[in-house]
Amino acid sequence: VIASCLTGCGRCPECLNGEPQICTGGGRLLFGCQAEYYVIPNADINATHVPEGVSDEMAVLASDIMSTGFGAIERAGLKPGDSVAIFAQGPVGLCATAAARAMGAGLIIAVESIPERVAMSQRLGANVVIDPRQKDPVAEIMELTGGRGVDIAVEAVGTQPTFEAATRVIRRGGTVSSVGVYGLLPQVSMPTMVPSFLHRRVVTTLCPSGRDRMDHLLSLARWGNIDLSPLFTHSLSLTEAPRAYQMFRNKEEGVIKIAIRP
Numbered sequence: 001v002i003a004s005c006l007t008g009c010g011r012c013p014e015c016l017n018g019e020p021q022i023c024t025g026g027g028r029l030l031f032g033c034q035a036e037y038y039v040i041p042n043a044d045i046n047a048t049h050v051p052e053g054v055s056d057e058m059a060v061l062a063s064d065i066m067s068t069g070f071g072a073i074e075r076a077g078l079k080p081g082d083s084v085a086i087f088a089q090g091p092v093g094l095c096a097t098a099a100a101r102a103m104g105a106g107l108i109i110a111v112e113s114i115p116e117r118v119a120m121s122q123r124l125g126a127n128v129v130i131d132p133r134q135k136d137p138v139a140e141i142m143e144l145t146g147g148r149g150v151d152i153a154v155e156a157v158g159t160q161p162t163f164e165a166a167t168r169v170i171r172r173g174g175t176v177s178s179v180g181v182y183g184l185l186p187q188v189s190m191p192t193m194v195p196s197f198l199h200r201r202v203v204t205t206l207c208p209s210g211r212d213r214m215d216h217l218l219s220l221a222r223w224g225n226i227d228l229s230p231l232f233t234h235s236l237s238l239t240e241a242p243r244a245y246q247m248f249r250n251k252e253e254g255v256i257k258i259a260i261r262p
């Protein structure tokens with residue numbers, strides 16, 4: 001089985017509306033899952049069985065970042081052929097790239113400088129990857145779209161400059177979809193004129209959760225030819241967990257995701 005990283009109570013208005021990730025009835029982040037046993041609160045709505053033929057790697061992604069990455073594109077309301085720019089290709093940004101490709105995007109432009117992540121971005125569906133150390137992503141994206149801007153810009157970093165850049169590269173009436181975690185910032189702001197303050201849409205997403213959500217993502221893995229397991233660049237044992245966290249934090253050795261095995 002797998003459990004959503006965000007659990008819901010199943011009874012509050014948000015849970016009843018199918019959004020246990022924003023539960024107001026005592027739902028919370030699930031901690032302690034590297035123990036031998038752990039308790040899943042309200043497991044009937046927060047856990048699900050992993051079907052035959054789905055790898056451990058895909059299953060664990062379906063409980064967390066795959067949901068966020070796909071959620072970024074779903075909440076943006078992508079239509080077939082839409083152009084999408086994605087700022088940063090960390091694990092969540094890469095999931096958004098795969099989601100945009102799977103859901104029928106046209107041109108996908110990613111912004112990333114780490115070579116391993118650039119390669120993974122192209123593998124998962126990006127047509128163009130801009131290195132922000134070499135070129136100005138805003139100018140490049142505008143040029144690639146003939147000055148019009150993209151239909152959807154995904155912010156997957158969680159900083160003011162990238163959020164602002166996302167607002168500058170959407171077309172008039174386009175959508176900024178933010179999945180960055182702005183944990184250290186008291187606020188983020190956006191420019192009011194470029195390209196059009198009045199017609200811009202900004203949506204945010206944090207890990208749509210619950211049994212039905214995970215079942216849908218697992219179904220994509222099982223039947224929809226979606227394979228995100230290449231994101232696991234490293235595999236370490238449970239006793240090496242502190243080292244794994246250090247590697248991940250410092251982005252050592254081209255790490256994207258690390259599988260920790262008992």
Ligand SMILES: [Zn+2]
Nearest residue numbers: 009012015023
């Ligand atoms: Zn609830």
